[in-house]
Amino acid sequence: xxxxxxxxxxxxxxxxxxxxxxxxxxxxxxxxxxxxxxxxxxxxxxxxxxxxxxxxxxxxxxxxxxxxxxxxxxxxxxxxxxxxxxxxxxxxxxxxxxxxxxxxxxxxxxxxxxxxxxxxxxxxxxxxxxxxxxxxxxxxxxxxxxxxxxxxxxxxxxxxxxxxxxxxxxxxxxxxxxxxxxxxxxxxxxxxxxxxxxxxxxxxxxxxxxxxxxxxxxxxxxxxxxxxxxxxxxxxxxxxxxxxxxxxxxxxxxxxxxxxxxxxxxxxxxxxxxxxxxxxxxxxxxxxxxxxxxxxxxxxxxxxxxxxxxxxxxxxxxxxxxxxxxxxxxxxxxxxxxxxxxxxxxxxxxxxxxxx
Amino acid sequence: xxxxxxxxxxxxxxxxxxxxxxxxxxxxxxxxxxxxxxxxxxxxxxxxxxxxxxxxxxxxxxxxxxxxxxxxxxxxxxxxxxxxxxxxxxxxxxxxxxxxxxxxxxxxxxxxxxxxxxxxxxxxx
Numbered sequence: 433x434x435x436x437x438x439x440x441x442x443x444x445x446x447x448x449x450x451x452x453x454x455x456x457x458x459x460x461x462x463x464x465x466x467x468x469x470x471x472x473x474x475x476x477x478x479x480x481x482x483x484x485x486x487x488x489x490x491x492x493x494x495x496x497x498x499x500x501x502x503x504x505x506x507x508x509x510x511x512x513x514x515x516x517x518x519x520x521x522x523x524x525x526x527x528x529x530x531x532x533x534x535x536x537x538x539x540x541x542x543x544x545x546x547x548x549x550x551x552x553x554x555x556x557x558x559x560x561x562x563x564x565x566x567x568x569x570x571x572x573x574x575x576x577x578x579x580x581x582x583x584x585x586x587x588x589x590x591x592x593x594x595x596x597x598x599x600x601x602x603x604x605x606x607x608x609x610x611x612x613x614x615x616x617x618x619x620x621x622x623x624x625x626x627x628x629x630x631x632x633x634x635x636x637x638x639x640x641x642x643x644x645x646x647x648x649x650x651x652x653x654x655x656x657x658x659x660x661x662x663x664x665x666x667x668x669x670x671x672x673x674x675x676x677x678x679x680x681x682x683x684x685x686x687x688x689x690x691x692x693x694x695x696x697x698x699x700x701x702x703x704x705x706x707x708x709x710x711x712x713x714x715x716x717x718x719x720x721x722x723x724x725x726x727x728x729x730x731x732x733x734x735x736x737x738x739x740x741x742x743x744x745x746x747x748x749x750x751x752x753x754x755x756x757x758x759x760x761x762x763x764x765x766x767x768x769x770x771x772x773x774x775x776x777x778x779x780x781x782x783x784x785x786x787x788x
Numbered sequence: 789x790x791x792x793x794x795x796x797x798x799x800x801x802x803x804x805x806x807x808x809x810x811x812x813x814x815x816x817x818x819x820x821x822x823x824x825x826x827x828x829x830x831x832x833x834x835x836x837x838x839x840x841x842x843x844x845x846x847x848x849x850x851x852x853x854x855x856x857x858x859x860x861x862x863x864x865x866x867x868x869x870x871x872x873x874x875x876x877x878x879x880x881x882x883x884x885x886x887x888x889x890x891x892x893x894x895x896x897x898x899x900x901x902x903x904x905x906x907x908x909x910x911x912x913x
Contacts (some may be wrong), residue, residue, distance in 0.1 A: 446825075463879075464825045464850040655851050666804065720872075722828050722848045744828035744850055752828070774846075 436481045437573055437632050440637055445651055452654055453546035455482040460653040465680040467656035468747040471621050475579035476652035477642055483484060483547035485572045485629065486552065489538045490563035497539060500558050501531065502679065502700075506691035508533040513600045513618055515687055517679055518554060519696045523703070524675040524774060525682075526554050528667065530618060540614075540662060542574075544669045558695070573635035577642060577649075578625030578660075585647040586615075586626055594626070608641035610634045620657060622664035622786065659744050665714055665785030671725055672712060672741040672755050680704050681757060682712045683785075710738065714785040717752035717771065721778040728772040729756055729780075737762050748788045758782070789817045792883060796899065797908035798859040800841075803883060804902060806893070813859060814887040815847065815878060818912050822848040826878045829871040831856070831889060836864045840898055844889060847878065860898045862891040 434455045436442070443449060447458035458479065461467060470476045488497060497505040503516035512533050518526035527547040532540040543551050544605040547567055555565055577586055587594050590607040594615070597603055602616035610630060619625035630638050643649060658668070667673045673682050680688065690701050717723060722745055728737035740759030746753045754771070762769060765784050770777040791797070796804040801819035805812040820826065829896030838844055838858045845856045859863075868887050871877060878886035893899070903911065 459851075460824055465876075659850060720828065721830065722853065724853065745848065747850075 434482075434724065436479055437635050438479050438481070441636070441639065442479065442651070447651070447653060450654075453482060453544070455545055457482060458651065458653045460655045461651050464653075464655045464659060465747045467650060467652045470650045470657050471579045471623055471652055471656065471660055472748060473580070474649075475581040475585055475647065476650045476656075477578065477639070478576040478578065478652045478657055479573070479639070480576050480657075481573035481635070483574050484541075484543040484545060484551065484567070484569040485574075486541045486543060486546040486555070487534070487538065487566040487568060488541060488555070488563050489566065489646055490559035491537055491562065493537045493563050494537055496559060496561035496563045496618075497531065498692050499561075499694050500555065502684070502689070502694065503531070503687040505531065505539075506692070510535060511601050511603060513602055515617055515651060516685065517673075517684060518551070518696065519679060519700060520675055521696055522675070523678055523699055525669070525673045525677060525679050526675065527551050528669055528673060530616075532614075532616070533720040546670060548622070568604060571632055571740050573632050574627060574628050575630065575635070575638060575642065576617045576619055576621075576625060576627045578621040578652075579623050582623075582625045583645055583650060585642070585645050588645040588647070589641055597626075608638050610638055613638070617748045621660040622666070622788070623660075658742075659747055662742055662744050662755065663746050663748055663786065663788040665755065665787060667712070667755075668742060677757070678708060678710075680702055681708050681710045709759065710757040711760050712741070712755060713758050713763050714783040715740070715754040715756055715769070715771070716783040716787070717754070717778055718768075719779040721771070721773045721776070722752045723756075723771045723773065723778070723780070729758055730770045730772055730777065731762065732768075734777075737769065746787060753783070753787050754780075789821070790883075791816065791818075791908055793905050795883065796895065796902035797859070797905065797907065798902060800857045800859070801912075802857070802859050804859045806812075806899060808895045809896065810865065810884040811860060811862070811891045811893050812887050813889050813891060814882055815856070816908070817882050820879050820882045820886075823847065823852065823854060825850050826875045829875045829878070829888065831864075831867040832862045834867050835864065836913065837894070840895070847875075847894075858891070859902060860891065860893050860895065862894045864889050865892050866890040
């Protein structure tokens, strides 16, 4: 198992540590609910240094990325970030990620920790464009500062005007006495927030500075990261999307652009034109209970009509919520469905996303 | 962590308070810490007679669900319905307001199989 640079600090803060995607990670400090509410109402910091950072550089970098990514990379200017995914050859998804345009002919991919090795293989096997692929995952740490007070807190650590960094933009800044920190107005919580990419040797100093401003901040674990993203209906790779799920059924049509040629685009175009069976939907439980990943979704006659891919009790709504794939004819908002929770059928309904 | 001496414990991390032939059952401080924030307690076996180690319900934490096992054979007399609205009582007061069920004990000898607080501490160390 790989250790984060800050793992001793997390343990000293009382974190419960778990193995996540091969990394020894803090799942919870004070409790999921309190951490969740801290991010929604104030500000919290996540150590998500397990995420992978891979640079793609070369004269044909744009052509290469256009070929392997679903989104239109030509839209990016230096300093822009784009959400995208790698389609596989069979209608599924290799990974979803953020793509940063660092410079002309130079891009940064921020990929899921569980997929780093797989993605590198995929990228290299499709690299007919002589791009240089540089995996920096073990050299960079990533802190996500998220919540309505995030900008006020971080502003105390830098002269750079953070309010000028727009949503899905980034900049290299001098912050907390550290040079060349890549600060990006992105996140996985649906709140105002920033993600800070910093060299491993500087992360401890950055972490300490973040806890040393006049604004109170709490460390937030992976469990609250999951409830926060689920309330916003964001897909999690490995749960809601994977090598076998259709990106179109998953609702990723908006980052699938057909004005260019890319891997499996004909198949995906056919799907986008309506040739799909299922749809990823939001589900709210009406009866008491909690829906979990892999529970069956059934109709009144007990026929299986779908499957839950993520589920939790929403701390904001105090209601059980879930994401799941369901046959399209049942996907209309307010349709009554049932979730098989062990030996019981729990009444639920299709709900619009995001939940919060 | 606190494991009161006057209680008995099961290997499934439940505590049992015996009062004549009625047992009050909850989960231990250790169990609630391991589970994290409890969000839902599901017990629909009120009035049923269940064997020792049968499932009488489940507790849902944010990330996990765990079955609850009968520590002794008997009838489930009562479920703590305060947990319907405030399941977090199990986190804040596991040995008090966070009790889960009351059971009428059918086989009083089974009590001898339960652990005392010292034995339970050794189990989780």
